[in-house]
Amino acid sequence: MKYVDEFRDGDTARHLAERIAAEADPARRYAFMEFCGGHTHAIARYGVASLLPANVRMIHGPGCPVCVLPIGRVDQAIALALQHGAIVCTYGDTMRVPASGGLSLLKAKARGGDIRMVYSAADALKVARQNPAREVVFFAIGFETTTPPTALVLRQAAAEDLANFSVLCCHVLTPAAITHVLNSPEVAQWGTVPLDGFVGPAHVSIVIGSAPYEPFAAAYRKPVVIAGFEPLDMMQAILMLVRQVNDGRAEVENEFVRAVGREGNAAAIAAMAEVFEHRESFEWRGLGTVPDSALRLRPAYARFDAEQRFSLTYQPVPDHKRCECGAILRGVKTPSDCSLFGTVCTPDNPMGSCMVSSEGACAAHYAYGRFKDIPVVAA
Amino acid sequence: MKTDYQRPIDWRQGRVDLNHGAGGRAAAQLVDELFARAFDNEWLRQGDDGAALPAPPPGHRLVMATDGHVISPLFFPGGDIGGLAVHGTVNDVAMLGATPLYLAASFILEEGFALAELKTIVESMAAAAREAGVAIVTGDTKVVERGKGDGVFITTTGVGALPPGRAIGGANARPGDVVLLSGTIGEHGVAVLSQRESLEFETRIVSDTAALNGLVAAMLAAVPEGAVRTLRDPTRGGVATTLNEIARQSGVGLHLDEAAIPMQAQVAAACELLGLDPLYVANEGKLLAVAASEHAEALLAAMRAHPRGRDAAIIGRVVADERRFVQMTTRLGGRRIVDWLSGEQLPRIC
Ligand code: SF4
Numbered sequence: 204m205k206y207v208d209e210f211r212d213g214d215t216a217r218h219l220a221e222r223i224a225a226e227a228d229p230a231r232r233y234a235f236m237e238f239c240g241g242h243t244h245a246i247a248r249y250g251v252a253s254l255l256p257a258n259v260r261m262i263h264g265p266g267c268p269v270c271v272l273p274i275g276r277v278d279q280a281i282a283l284a285l286q287h288g289a290i291v292c293t294y295g296d297t298m299r300v301p302a303s304g305g306l307s308l309l310k311a312k313a314r315g316g317d318i319r320m321v322y323s324a325a326d327a328l329k330v331a332r333q334n335p336a337r338e339v340v341f342f343a344i345g346f347e348t349t350t351p352p353t354a355l356v357l358r359q360a361a362a363e364d365l366a367n368f369s370v371l372c373c374h375v376l377t378p379a380a381i382t383h384v385l386n387s388p389e390v391a392q393w394g395t396v397p398l399d400g401f402v403g404p405a406h407v408s409i410v411i412g413s414a415p416y417e418p419f420a421a422a423y424r425k426p427v428v429i430a431g432f433e434p435l436d437m438m439q440a441i442l443m444l445v446r447q448v449n450d451g452r453a454e455v456e457n458e459f460v461r462a463v464g465r466e467g468n469a470a471a472i473a474a475m476a477e478v479f480e481h482r483e484s485f486e487w488r489g490l491g492t493v494p495d496s497a498l499r500l501r502p503a504y505a506r507f508d509a510e511q512r513f514s515l516t517y518q519p520v521p522d523h524k525r526c527e528c529g530a531i532l533r534g535v536k537t538p539s540d541c542s543l544f545g546t547v548c549t550p551d552n553p554m555g556s557c558m559v560s561s562e563g564a565c566a567a568h569y570a571y572g573r574f575k576d577i578p579v580v581a582a
Numbered sequence: 583m584k585t586d587y588q589r590p591i592d593w594r595q596g597r598v599d600l601n602h603g604a605g606g607r608a609a610a611q612l613v614d615e616l617f618a619r620a621f622d623n624e625w626l627r628q629g630d631d632g633a634a635l636p637a638p639p640p641g642h643r644l645v646m647a648t649d650g651h652v653i654s655p656l657f658f659p660g661g662d663i664g665g666l667a668v669h670g671t672v673n674d675v676a677m678l679g680a681t682p683l684y685l686a687a688s689f690i691l692e693e694g695f696a697l698a699e700l701k702t703i704v705e706s707m708a709a710a711a712r713e714a715g716v717a718i719v720t721g722d723t724k725v726v727e728r729g730k731g732d733g734v735f736i737t738t739t740g741v742g743a744l745p746p747g748r749a750i751g752g753a754n755a756r757p758g759d760v761v762l763l764s765g766t767i768g769e770h771g772v773a774v775l776s777q778r779e780s781l782e783f784e785t786r787i788v789s790d791t792a793a794l795n796g797l798v799a800a801m802l803a804a805v806p807e808g809a810v811r812t813l814r815d816p817t818r819g820g821v822a823t824t825l826n827e828i829a830r831q832s833g834v835g836l837h838l839d840e841a842a843i844p845m846q847a848q849v850a851a852a853c854e855l856l857g858l859d860p861l862y863v864a865n866e867g868k869l870l871a872v873a874a875s876e877h878a879e880a881l882l883a884a885m886r887a888h889p890r891g892r893d894a895a896i897i898g899r900v901v902a903d904e905r906r907f908v909q910m911t912t913r914l915g916g917r918r919i920v921d922w923l924s925g926e927q928l929p930r931i932c
Binding site for chain 1: 921
């Protein structure tokens with residue numbers, strides 16, 4: 204277990220915390236967005252925020268694939284199970300995302316929908332092979348990390364000419380989302396987004412490499428440091444961001460050199476390119492419609508596209524009126540600014556996207572950090 | 583000896599059918615040849631529908647606990663549903679500081695279930711009961727149609743005797759007390775997950791399922807009456823959920839030290855891989871204790887001297903906090919809340 208312990212060592216953490224405190228200029232404030240839900244989770248679970256000086260603030264970005272899944276897409280998956288009688292296979296956390304009419308995939312399952320939790324896209328394919336008489340749909344969600352496996356099973360399904368398998372493709376793209384956070388029309392309404400830099404995602408970058416962030420860093424003059432998911436990776440990345448800000452640099456740096464290169468994984472990129480093409484626009488929960496930010500199946504794979512196969516139409520469904528997810532995902536507000544936080548909206552009964560998965564900003568704050576909102580009683 | 587000119591049960595190829603639950607000859611045969619034989623004791627031998635049991639000595643109180651066991655898969659590394667059904671209820675009784683004495687067992691079998699597997703499960707129950715020193719004195723068997731059960735469901739009810747003056751419960755933790763844990767966490771949950779269809783992964787992790795009444799007896803013998811305030815086995819929902827229950831019942835806060843919580847490296851690695859927090863993973867052979875701080879070291883020594891408590895550790899302390907938060911200093915030196923689990927823990931996506 205040495206491998207993991209090395210990245211969680213308390214002494215190293217203290218040393219890094221001291222460096223961050225020493226190098227962060229007390230005269231200014233630093234706000235960094237960790238894009239990825241895995242980072243949000245690591246910060247919360249290891250109490251990283253409590254090790255940072257008061258003028259260094261971390262903001263949770265839209266990088267949790269479950270959180271950004273819009274209600275309308277979950278509705279589609281539920282309709283496939285309940286109305287079309289298909290077996291719907293999907294990843295675990297997706298089961299809990301609230302949908303219209305008080306439903307979720309979990310609740311639709313209780314109503315008799317044949318909805319199965321799988322641990323990989325390949326498992327969904329297996330279900331299709333085992334149930335030749337049934338339609339089997341893989342509800343595919345996630346960023347560039349989970350996209351290559353979906354591409355591979357689609358290739359496989361085509362090779363086998365599987366007649367009963369299709370994919371409801373809700374794969375989304377990281378660089379587009381990061382850009383949108385800085386660029387959307389709503390940003391004008393909230394004033395300047397107070398973001399000084401980004402912690403770039405770990406697993407996504409293993410696939411796409413660090414190069415796709417370069418145009419972004421240059422265009423928006425924002426530093427990006429790609430970091431692993433261990434808490435010490437996070438702290439190292441924060442120190443690197445502080446240094447870039449102090450030096451007035453806006454570069455793409457890579458803290459996660461043990462896994463990420465500049466070019467990414469060519470085979471995975473090729474598989475994605477063969478099977479998928481960009482959608483003109485896609486609705487994200489909390490962010491609204493983001494141009495060029497998601498994937499759909501190429502025409503050559505049309506017969507495996509659940510949207511076409513079942514003639515599904517997309518019906519957007521708004522979040523709770525008072526939900527502040529949009530502002531939170533852009534770093535303008537924090538979870539405790541939301542009047543629903545912890546009362547109407549809790550992890551057991553989420554109203555907005557940020558409360559859905561444990562990696563969402565509101566859920567992470569609820570589960571790990573809310574003691575800070577209320578004065579701590581001396582032990 | 584041939585009785586009733588009955589065909590012997592085919593233990594190799596046979597399957598549960600609806601007759602086995604119908605109360606007729608087939609049912610009687612199953613009870614005689616399987617349950618009564620495996621659990622054999624004076625009460626079962628009488629063959630009545632209930633058991634007449636001696637009253638506990640004067641001043642003692644009766645403790646009763648019941649638990650339904652549904653688990654998939656029925657067999658997992660380190661155990662099966664049978665042993666688990668005994669351990670779970672024995673432990674529930676023991677966690678009140680009582681001596682578990684008798685169990686009742688109710689089986690709901692699914693039509694078509696292999697008799698050979700049923701036999702293995704029942705024998706494992708018998709072995710677990712013998713080891714824990716409890717007698718299975720009465721029971722029931724029902725059969726449901728194929729598709730209406732998951733092989734076997736077992737409900738066990740336990741009865742134990744509580745000596746006069748003993749008060750151990752979730753509401754007794756007081757600020758200043760310490761929190762002890764009897765050993766490494768998460769083995770049962772990870773062992774079961776490793777066998778789940780479509781998740782199967784190679785591991786040497788085995789379930790920790792075990793009866794804890796012996797450990798409890800050793801602990802209570804080592805310190806004065808009243809020093810142990812609370813005992814609880816962190817089963818479903820894991821250590822985190824159990825500690826939140828104690829904090830809520832007692833109206834206190836808890837502060838944990840993550841570095842002090844014992845865990846096998848393999849369990850940590852598996853949880854890492856699956857995106858699970860081991861604090862929420864189920865255990866079946868561990869206990870949490872809240873005890874007066876002045877007796878903590880003696881208690882810890884007694885736990886470590888017992889085979890079921892070898893890796894015991896002091897993992898935290900009780901503080902005054904009317905919000906009843908369970909907080910933790912992480913291995914990294916940061917602080918966080920250890921909250922109730924919302925829903926089931928599901929493996930992460932990316
Ligand atoms: S607390 Fe709930 S409603 Fe409020 S912003 Fe967060 S997710 Fe939305």
